Amino acid sequence: MAARTLHALLSFLLLFLSSPAIAQQPYVDNRQLDCLNHNYDNITNGFTCNGPSSCRSYLTFWSQPPYNTATSISTLLNASATEIQSLNNLTTVSSTIPTRQLIIIPINCSCSNAGFYQHNATYTLSGVREETYFSVANDTYQALSTCQAMMSQNRYGERNLVAGLDLLVPLRCACPTEKQTAAGFRYLLTYLVAMGDSVSVIAEMFRSSSEAVTEANELKTSNIFYFTPILVPLRTEPTRIVISPSPPPPPPPPVSPPPQTPPESSSSHKWVFVGVGIGVGLLLIILAIFFFCFYKRRSKSEQINKLSDSSTKHSLPTTTTEWSNDVSNSTDTFGVKSAIESLTVYRFHELQSATSNFSDDNRIKGSVYRATINGDDAAVKVIKGDVSSSEINLLKKLNHSNIIRLSGFCIRQGTSYLVYEYSENGSVSDWIHTTEKKKTLSWKQRVEIARDIAEALDYLHNYITPPHIHKNLESNNVLLDSNFRAKISNFGVARILDEGDLDFQLTRHVEGTQGYLAPEYVENGVITPKLDVFAFGVVVLELLSGKEAVTKQKKEDNKEEEVEMLCKVINNVVEGENVREKLKAFMDPSLGNEYPLELAYTMAQLAKSCVATDLNSRPSVAQVLTTLLMIVSSSIDWEPSDDLLHSGSLAN
Ligand SMILES: *[C@@H]1O[C@H](CO)[C@@H](O)[C@H](O)[C@H]1NC(C)=O
Ligand SMILES: *[C@@H]1O[C@H](CO)[C@@H](O)[C@H](O)[C@H]1NC(C)=O
Ligand SMILES: *[C@@H]1O[C@H](CO)[C@@H](O)[C@H](O)[C@H]1NC(C)=O
Ligand SMILES: *[C@@H]1O[C@H](CO)[C@@H](O)[C@H](O)[C@H]1NC(C)=O
Ligand SMILES: *[C@@H]1O[C@H](CO)[C@@H](O)[C@H](O)[C@H]1NC(C)=O
Ligand SMILES: *[C@@H]1O[C@H](CO)[C@@H](O)[C@H](O)[C@H]1NC(C)=O
Numbered sequence: 001m002a003a004r005t006l007h008a009l010l011s012f013l014l015l016f017l018s019s020p021a022i023a024q025q026p027y028v029d030n031r032q033l034d035c036l037n038h039n040y041d042n043i044t045n046g047f048t049c050n051g052p053s054s055c056r057s058y059l060t061f062w063s064q065p066p067y068n069t070a071t072s073i074s075t076l077l078n079a080s081a082t083e084i085q086s087l088n089n090l091t092t093v094s095s096t097i098p099t100r101q102l103i104i105i106p107i108n109c110s111c112s113n114a115g116f117y118q119h120n121a122t123y124t125l126s127g128v129r130e131e132t133y134f135s136v137a138n139d140t141y142q143a144l145s146t147c148q149a150m151m152s153q154n155r156y157g158e159r160n161l162v163a164g165l166d167l168l169v170p171l172r173c174a175c176p177t178e179k180q181t182a183a184g185f186r187y188l189l190t191y192l193v194a195m196g197d198s199v200s201v202i203a204e205m206f207r208s209s210s211e212a213v214t215e216a217n218e219l220k221t222s223n224i225f226y227f228t229p230i231l232v233p234l235r236t237e238p239t240r241i242v243i244s245p246s247p248p249p250p251p252p253p254p255v256s257p258p259p260q261t262p263p264e265s266s267s268s269h270k271w272v273f274v275g276v277g278i279g280v281g282l283l284l285i286i287l288a289i290f291f292f293c294f295y296k297r298r299s300k301s302e303q304i305n306k307l308s309d310s311s312t313k314h315s316l317p318t319t320t321t322e323w324s325n326d327v328s329n330s331t332d333t334f335g336v337k338s339a340i341e342s343l344t345v346y347r348f349h350e351l352q353s354a355t356s357n358f359s360d361d362n363r364i365k366g367s368v369y370r371a372t373i374n375g376d377d378a379a380v381k382v383i384k385g386d387v388s389s390s391e392i393n394l395l396k397k398l399n400h401s402n403i404i405r406l407s408g409f410c411i412r413q414g415t416s417y418l419v420y421e422y423s424e425n426g427s428v429s430d431w432i433h434t435t436e437k438k439k440t441l442s443w444k445q446r447v448e449i450a451r452d453i454a455e456a457l458d459y460l461h462n463y464i465t466p467p468h469i470h471k472n473l474e475s476n477n478v479l480l481d482s483n484f485r486a487k488i489s490n491f492g493v494a495r496i497l498d499e500g501d502l503d504f505q506l507t508r509h510v511e512g513t514q515g516y517l518a519p520e521y522v523e524n525g526v527i528t529p530k531l532d533v534f535a536f537g538v539v540v541l542e543l544l545s546g547k548e549a550v551t552k553q554k555k556e557d558n559k560e561e562e563v564e565m566l567c568k569v570i571n572n573v574v575e576g577e578n579v580r581e582k583l584k585a586f587m588d589p590s591l592g593n594e595y596p597l598e599l600a601y602t603m604a605q606l607a608k609s610c611v612a613t614d615l616n617s618r619p620s621v622a623q624v625l626t627t628l629l630m631i632v633s634s635s636i637d638w639e640p641s642d643d644l645l646h647s648g649s650l651a652n
Contacts, residue, residue, distance in 0.1 A: 025050075025174055027217040028146065030225045034522070035134050035147035036563045044148035046116030047174040047231070054110035055175035057119070058189040058238055059144055061105055063097040070094070076141070077171065078121035079105045087238065104189070104238050109173035118149070118170040127163025136167065142192050143227045144171045158552070158561050172229050185212065185233035193226045206232045223525070343396055344408030344419070351410055351417050355380055370422065377422035378407065383492075384415055391491045392418070394468060402456035404479060404489040423479035423487060428539070432475065432546050432588065443595035445484050446543040447603065447632050452486035453478055453536060454625040461529045461621050466496045469527060473535035474516045474549065475542050495527070515549030515565055520615050530615040533624065534567070537610025541566040544604060546588030567611040574604050596638040599631050606631075 025047040031040045067073050070093040074081035081093040083106050107119045133147040149170045174188045203210045216231045354371035355362045362369045367382040395406035408419040431441050460468045477490040518534035520526040538549050551564045573586045612618050
């Protein structure tokens with residue numbers, strides 16, 4: 001009922017906010033994330049030259065070390081330091097600007113030979129960290145450029161990016177069209193959408209209007225994504241604009257020279273995007289509904305907690321005072337407080353000694369450390385910034401042998417430490433994407449892993465209230481215990497499934513990994529359980545082939561890179577002629593001939609149906625599970641002498 005009201009309200013808001021598209025400049029709409037997709041070059045490469053061939057224009061930049069003086073920003077963006085200084089009321093060109101302050105940069109914008117408006121800057125690859133076209137465009141240049149535009153204007157393939165190389169960085173800018181000029185707009189400012197922004201907030205910030213911003217970007221809905229550039233038409237020079245005193249906090253620092261704690265899955269390329277734009281009122285309603293649902297379900301989850309309480313109790317002491325002090329710094333304390341009841345709250349020094357002071361020797365991977373607590377092994381995940389209270393809240397009530405168990409946590413000075421059960425055998429990707437000969441999984445282990453994952457997803461989708469979507473399933477997030485039973489982990493972005501209300505699902509925070517994301521989600525932000533089915537299909541393809549979800553290869557003829565997605569490759573394998581031969585070639589070489597080809601074919605067909613482009617032709621997790629149980633039992637028949645203890649060395 002609440003959802004229906006919400007739906008009505010949302011439809012009304014969408015109707016109200018959208019205005020007919022009038023050819024100005026199309027919004028990138030998150031296509032800048034899809035570096036290898038050239039279908040939208042006309043949009044990702046820059047704004048089309050549809051006005052004067054050059055003009056004065058403005059960029060915005062969030063001050064960020066090492067780019068936190070007028071001089072350093074001017075070098076980065078090829079602008080004038082003194083102009084930046086005077087426009088932003090800075091004391092000198094070298095005075096330090098507080099981090100995350102919004103700086104306005106005047107530049108000259110002109111048409112390139114290819115017919116796009118741009119301002120050229122040059123960036124020298126530093127070699128301090130690994131850089132890609134995407135990281136330069138998104139992180140260093142704060143999405144003022146796109147990977148597509150950089151790739152089309154630089155000759156070097158992504159693999160040839162080495163320290164010292166100079167790259168041309170075409171910065172997105174535009175000149176007012178005749179229509180805008182007639183309406184009194186003299187400049188277009190390129191603004192980087194930050195967390196919490198909406199069209200109206202941005203318009204207000206620069207004393208423009210929501211209608212002008214909507215029209216200038218040809219926005220068809222009120223959804224805008226953060227880390228995307230958006231044009232703001234201005235009637236006057238921004239010198240006379242007073243930027244709203246409390247701009248929304250931008251994302252955490254993208255570039256800080258000392259290496260930070262590496263992200264949890266360093267190899268995977270995280271796609272983060274958020275739809276913003278529904279008014280504050282709507283957000284409040286969503287929050288209210290969320291709280292309402294939570295309380296309704298709370299008594300239920302507490303019962304589950306009591307059941308698992310005995311296993312989560314540790315003899316370690318806890319201090320509530322220290323805890324509440326720490327929590328008061330967190331912006332999202334609601335979920336955390338309610339989590340206290342069933343989880344152990346550790347003191348920081350306890351975790352320090354359990355992990356030998358977070359030493360490198362104890363590091364498992366990324367920011368996950370091995371700990372010894374009361375003689376038991378545990379894994380401690382360190383999360384910088386705000387604790388993902390939703391992950392804590394969700395995990396504490398899940399009780400399934402194929403889902404990693406959270407036993408406790410600690411929050412200190414804005415950093416969260418989550419304590420999980422330990423998985424002796426690491427992640428599935430450690431086993432299938434390795435060149436180590438000894439590390440290989442047998443056929444039976446692979447099908448059992450697939451079944452375990454399906455069991456866990458079935459539980460999430462169909463057996464808990466409210467149902468949840470994991471949303472970030474990948475072989476990195478599937479862990480293996482000492483018996484090679486799979487457990488899914490990383491519930492940081494999992495979310496409640498609100499049935500039958502797609503619009504509502506479009507506007508919430510989402511996250512995932514390239515190669516595992518279903519097309520309807522990437523393109524339209526649609527969130528359904530079929531998202532997990534898609535990702536599951538990709539993991540099964542990895543289990544079959546031993547290949548990564550995404551592999552990049554250089555083309556022979558030109559210097560461009562070719563990307564190969566497992567979810568695309570499979571269609572060729574199981575269709576057309578010579579399916580047997582093609583399937584044999586597709587299978588993981590480390591399996592040798594130790595697998596039943598017929599069952600492998602059934603499994604490949606299953607995976608193929610899971611990664612279907614049309615979400616309606618994907619099976620449900622329950623259907624997937626049925627097929628897998630059949631495959632598992634037939635695999636046992638195929639290899640009657642199979643012994644779990646020896647199966648790991650079958651391929652040697
Ligand atoms: C850009 O190209 C796509 C695909 O070729 C097309 O559908 C779209 O209309 C074009 N957009 C503009 C603004 O030209
Ligand atoms: C921009 O162009 C004007 C003349 O059109 C010129 O005086 C100014 O130096 C240019 N600015 C930069 C940063 O190149
Ligand atoms: C500019 O800075 C000076 C001192 O540095 C301050 O007195 C003045 O109020 C500032 N002006 C604006 C518009 O912020
Ligand atoms: C910027 O670089 C492009 C080449 O990618 C070129 O066409 C354009 O003329 C350059 N603009 C200026 C102002 O130099
Ligand atoms: C800096 O911008 C000017 C146009 O304002 C352009 O002519 C020049 O080539 C750019 N310099 C670099 C290093 O890209
Ligand atoms: C883009 O940059 C922002 C800010 O540095 C970062 O938080 C975000 O994760 C980046 N996006 C992707 C897809 O890596």
